[in-house]
Amino acid sequence: MTARAQTPNLQAVTDQGSFTNKSIVIWNKDGLNVGVDASTNYSTSSHYLKPSPTEPRTLRFDCNSSSTTGGWEFYNSSLSRTVLFIKQSTGFVGIGTTDPKAMLAVNGDIYAKKVRVTPDDWPDFVFEPSYKLPSLQELESFIAEHKHLPEIPSAKEVSQQGLDIGQNQAKLLQKIEEMTLHLIAQDKQLMEQKQRMKAQDSVFAEQDMRLKALEKRSNNK
Amino acid sequence: MNNKLFSLLLTFLGMTLTASSQTPNLQTVTTQGNTTTNSISIQNKDGLCFSADPANGSIWTHYLRASPADPGVLRFDCTSNTVASGWEFYNSDKDKSLMYIRQNPGFIGIGTVNPKVRLAVNGEILSKKIRVTPNNWADFVFDSSYVLPSLKEIAAFIAAHKHLPGMPSAKEISENDLDLGQQQAKLLQQIEEMTLYLIAQEKRLYAREQQINKRQQLLADRERRLAALEAAAENE
Numbered sequence: 001m002t003a004r005a006q007t008p009n010l011q012a013v014t015d016q017g018s019f020t021n022k023s024i025v026i027w028n029k030d031g032l033n034v035g036v037d038a039s040t041n042y043s044t045s046s047h048y049l050k051p052s053p054t055e056p057r058t059l060r061f062d063c064n065s066s067s068t069t070g071g072w073e074f075y076n077s078s079l080s081r082t083v084l085f086i087k088q089s090t091g092f093v094g095i096g097t098t099d100p101k102a103m104l105a106v107n108g109d110i111y112a113k114k115v116r117v118t119p120d121d122w123p124d125f126v127f128e129p130s131y132k133l134p135s136l137q138e139l140e141s142f143i144a145e146h147k148h149l150p151e152i153p154s155a156k157e158v159s160q161q162g163l164d165i166g167q168n169q170a171k172l173l174q175k176i177e178e179m180t181l182h183l184i185a186q187d188k189q190l191m192e193q194k195q196r197m198k199a200q201d202s203v204f205a206e207q208d209m210r211l212k213a214l215e216k217r218s219n220n221k
Numbered sequence: 222m223n224n225k226l227f228s229l230l231l232t233f234l235g236m237t238l239t240a241s242s243q244t245p246n247l248q249t250v251t252t253q254g255n256t257t258t259n260s261i262s263i264q265n266k267d268g269l270c271f272s273a274d275p276a277n278g279s280i281w282t283h284y285l286r287a288s289p290a291d292p293g294v295l296r297f298d299c300t301s302n303t304v305a306s307g308w309e310f311y312n313s314d315k316d317k318s319l320m321y322i323r324q325n326p327g328f329i330g331i332g333t334v335n336p337k338v339r340l341a342v343n344g345e346i347l348s349k350k351i352r353v354t355p356n357n358w359a360d361f362v363f364d365s366s367y368v369l370p371s372l373k374e375i376a377a378f379i380a381a382h383k384h385l386p387g388m389p390s391a392k393e394i395s396e397n398d399l400d401l402g403q404q405q406a407k408l409l410q411q412i413e414e415m416t417l418y419l420i421a422q423e424k425r426l427y428a429r430e431q432q433i434n435k436r437q438q439l440l441a442d443r444e445r446r447l448a449a450l451e452a453a454a455e456n457e
Contacts, residue, residue, distance in 0.1 A: 026261065028260065028261065029260075030260030031260055031261070032260060032261050032263060032269070033260040033261065033262045033263065034262075034263040034268050034269065034285060034286065034287070034295055035262065035263060035264040035265070035268075035287060036286075036287035036288065036292070036293055036294060036295045036296075037287065037292050037293060038266070038287060038289065038292065039292060041264065042263075042264040042265055042266065042287060043262075043264050045260075045262065046293065047295040048260060049285070050260060061295075063295075065293060067293055069291070069292070069293050069294075070291070070292070070293025070294050071293070071294055071295075072294065072295050072296075072297065073288055073291070073294050073295070073296045073297065074296075074297045074299075074308060074322050074324070075288070075296050075297065075298045075299070076298070076299045076300070076301075076302070076324040076325060076327075077298050077299075077300050078299070078300050078301055078302040079302055079324075079325060081324075081325075081327055082327075083307075083322055083323075083324055083327040083329070084322060084329060088293075095327075095329055095339050095340050096327055096339050098291075102350075102352070103348075104348075106339050106340050107339065108338060108339030108340070109338035109339055109340075110338065110339065110340045110341075110342070110346070111336075111337065111338045111340070111341045111342065111398065112341075112342040112344065112345065112346045113342070113343065113344055113345060114344070114345040114346070115345070115346045115348070115351060115401065116345055116346065116347050116348070117347075117348055117349065117350060117351050118348075118349050119350075136419055136420050136423045137423075139416060139420065140420050143363050143416070147360055147363040147364070148360045148363065149409075149412070149413060149416065152409065153358075154358075154360055155358035155359075155360040155361075158354070158355065158358045159354065159356075159358070161352075162352035162353060162354045163352060163353050163354065163355055163358075163402055163405060164350055164351070164352050165351050165352070165353055165401050165402065165405060166350060166351065167350075168405050169405070172405065172408050172409060172412060175412045175416075176412060179412065179415055179416065179419060182419050182423075183419065186419070186422055186423065186426060189426050189430075190426065193426070193429055193430065193433055196433050196437075197433060197436075200433070200436055200437065200440060203440050203444075204440065207440070207443055207444065207447055210447050210451065211447065214447075214450050214451065214454060217454055218454075
């Protein structure tokens with residue numbers, strides 16, 4: 001027992017089944033290996049609970065298998081409920097589902113203080129001179145035909161494929177930017193109309209004066 | 222001494238296993254204290270079992286064993302239906318719970334031991350993409366049956382409530398939280414409604430343009446007639 005390599009691997013089980021303060025110490029390079037395949041009488045080595053060889057003081061749940069199935073599962077056999085499922089081949093994690101289709105699939109609500117995403121295609125291109133702003137007339141006929149805004153997913157698409165919130169924020173911003181351009185154009189048109197009407201009003205007033213002068217003249221005859 | 226410790230261990234684990242499943246528990250312990258290549262193999266049906274109750278160490282609830290349903294899956298099985306129990310990733314040096322997995326009702330807390338939803342994260346979530354499935358997507362605005370509120374009604378609502386109709390107020394947001402998917406649906410609804418206002422306004426602007434042009438013609442016509450009358454009056 002001079003070198004560490006010669007010590008027993010299960011180090012100290014000093015009292016049998018003590019409820020007080022002892023633990024079973026696993027003290028070897030590859031830690032524990034748990035057989036997980038009933039068809040081989042649990043003798044196939046794939047799942048280790050061992051020290052990470054690259055990160056000191058990290059306990060690694062290692063699945064040493066090239067299989068596309070398998071993984072880790074947090075389960076309650078009293079309620080027959082999977083709480084968390086980690087697929088070893090894709091690394092997909094499912095919470096409340098055993099069949100995650102993305103890195104993290106949550107069958108329920110997520111609460112967080114902040115959610116950050118990295119959408120591509122942020123829509124500042126709307127303000128580039130080369131961007132062709134669809135006219136409101138075009139928009140009206142698109143809506144009449146499709147019952148949703150162009151480039152925005154329809155209610156049907158959203159219910160089938162889910163809503164990519166980063167992408168959708170970009171799209172909503174694009175729509176707001178387009179509306180801002182239309183609003184600015186309408187504002188200009190309003191101002192122009194106002195000025196033209198003002199000019200017309202003064203012509204009208206001037207004509208009215210001339211008309212009154214003519215009437216006076218004809219009354220004096 | 223090694224052999225003594227080892228036999229003690231086997232006795233201990235044997236007792237554990239006898240109590241829970243009758244099969245031998247540690248089937249092979251191939252190398253004792255090897256820091257090079259070997260591991261301790263657990264090759265039995267119900268794997269390892271832990272007691273997770275400090276008040277009663279003989280209640281074994283937490284297993285680390287093969288999933289009977291899914292070959293190749295290592296199952297962290299909690300056999301208790303107690304609401305409080307679960308699994309915890311913890312740092313006892315810092316006295317800090319990193320992740321708490323509540324087995325009933327299956328809620329997971331990261332940075333919190335008391336998750337109220339499937340996944341509660343006491344901090345930020347960073348992701349390339351997040352997809353959600355909101356209900357009530359806002360296309361109903363373009364239904365012929367939808368009654369678009371007038372801008373006058375909107376103005377009155379804003380004056381009274383200081384927020385847009387159908388949108389949560391600042392107070393509501395600070396008290397509850399913001400459902401991102403639902404909120405996007407509501408924002409879309411506002412954009413759809415504003416698009417309809419813009420289209421309607423565009424039509425009124427166009428109609429007004431026509432009126433102004435018509436008035437311009439009227440004024441020009443009146444100008445001609447006035448000028449003719451004025452010229453006639455001069456000549457008298």
